[in-house]
Amino acid sequence: MTPSLKSSVRNSLPTAQAAVRNGLLVLLFSLFGMAVQAQSAATGASGASGASGASGASGPGSPGGARSFSEQLQSGLNALDRKHYATALRSWRELANQGDARAMNNVGLMYERGLGVTQSYVEAMTFYRKAADTGLPEAQYNLGTLYHNGYGVEVNNSQAVFWFRKAAAQRLPEAHYMMGLHLWEGKGIRRDPLAALAEFLKGARAGNVNSQFMAGYLFLSEEPTGKPNAVAGYTWIEVSRLNGYQGAIDVTSFLDYRLKEAEVELGKAMARRCLSSKYGDCPKL
Numbered sequence: 001m002t003p004s005l006k007s008s009v010r011n012s013l014p015t016a017q018a019a020v021r022n023g024l025l026v027l028l029f030s031l032f033g034m035a036v037q038a039q040s041a042a043t044g045a046s047g048a049s050g051a052s053g054a055s056g057a058s059g060p061g062s063p064g065g066a067r068s069f070s071e072q073l074q075s076g077l078n079a080l081d082r083k084h085y086a087t088a089l090r091s092w093r094e095l096a097n098q099g100d101a102r103a104m105n106n107v108g109l110m111y112e113r114g115l116g117v118t119q120s121y122v123e124a125m126t127f128y129r130k131a132a133d134t135g136l137p138e139a140q141y142n143l144g145t146l147y148h149n150g151y152g153v154e155v156n157n158s159q160a161v162f163w164f165r166k167a168a169a170q171r172l173p174e175a176h177y178m179m180g181l182h183l184w185e186g187k188g189i190r191r192d193p194l195a196a197l198a199e200f201l202k203g204a205r206a207g208n209v210n211s212q213f214m215a216g217y218l219f220l221s222e223e224p225t226g227k228p229n230a231v232a233g234y235t236w237i238e239v240s241r242l243n244g245y246q247g248a249i250d251v252t253s254f255l256d257y258r259l260k261e262a263e264v265e266l267g268k269a270m271a272r273r274c275l276s277s278k279y280g281d282c283p284k285l
Contacts, residue, residue: 048109071101105139137166197225207243234267
């Protein structure tokens with residue numbers, strides 16, 4: 001089934017349905033002597049940019065003439081929702097040829113997913129790079145994932161980190177998650193568990209469920225801070241579960257059995273408070 005692309009109020013950050021890559025990073029963890037396999041998906045291409053994520057650039061032509069850039073971007077999204085892929089691609093390619101970074105990113109997405117055009121990671125990379133060079137964080141992230149997964153290019157963790165870092169500097173939640181993974185695994189960058197936890201927490205507070213789960217795991221591990229924090233760990237894993245992260249279900253069930261009852265109850269209460277405060281009152285470093 002073809003995943004849908006949605007615009008959002010924050011430069012079209014990808015929804016859970018917008019993840020398109022199936023390449024999984026399998027991390028083997030040990031929690032209290034039990035091996036727990038956590039599948040941390042290398043999050044797919046960041047969703048198509050639409051009018052609600054527009055930077056305010058006005059479109060070609062004069063009032064009463066051609067549509068604005070934002071209107072044409074939205075027109076492409078509307079066509080995409082109707083699965084009129086060729087129409088969406090034509091609309092965005094026209095804007096991309098005029099230098100609109102959001103449209104370049106969207107054309108890259110179409111090539112990556114093979115929507116309305118022959119699938120090509122090489123072409124996707126070309127458009128992502130053009131948009132990334134303008135500073136668009138979604139395109140920087142998307143380019144990083146191609147290097148990370150080796151799609152259309154040899155795996156290059158240093159380049160992946162380079163682009164993820166740029167996107168994370170602009171607070172893209174998925175980029176914080178990927179930076180956390182690279183720091184945790186030491187791929188393309190010196191291994192630094194404490195810095196990894198800090199990145200996961202940034203993504204977690206922005207609502208990224210993968211980051212929430214990983215923040216919980218690192219709190220349970222003694223490596224980042226020198227000692228485990230059972231309550232903070234349980235809290236973030238429970239938050240990810242409440243947000244629909246399926247991988248957290250078995251882990252929380254296991255922790256319910258292994259942790260002290262008071263720790264579990266406090267963790268559940270803190271998870272509810274974390275969510276009700278919109279991540280304003282959650283475990284921190």
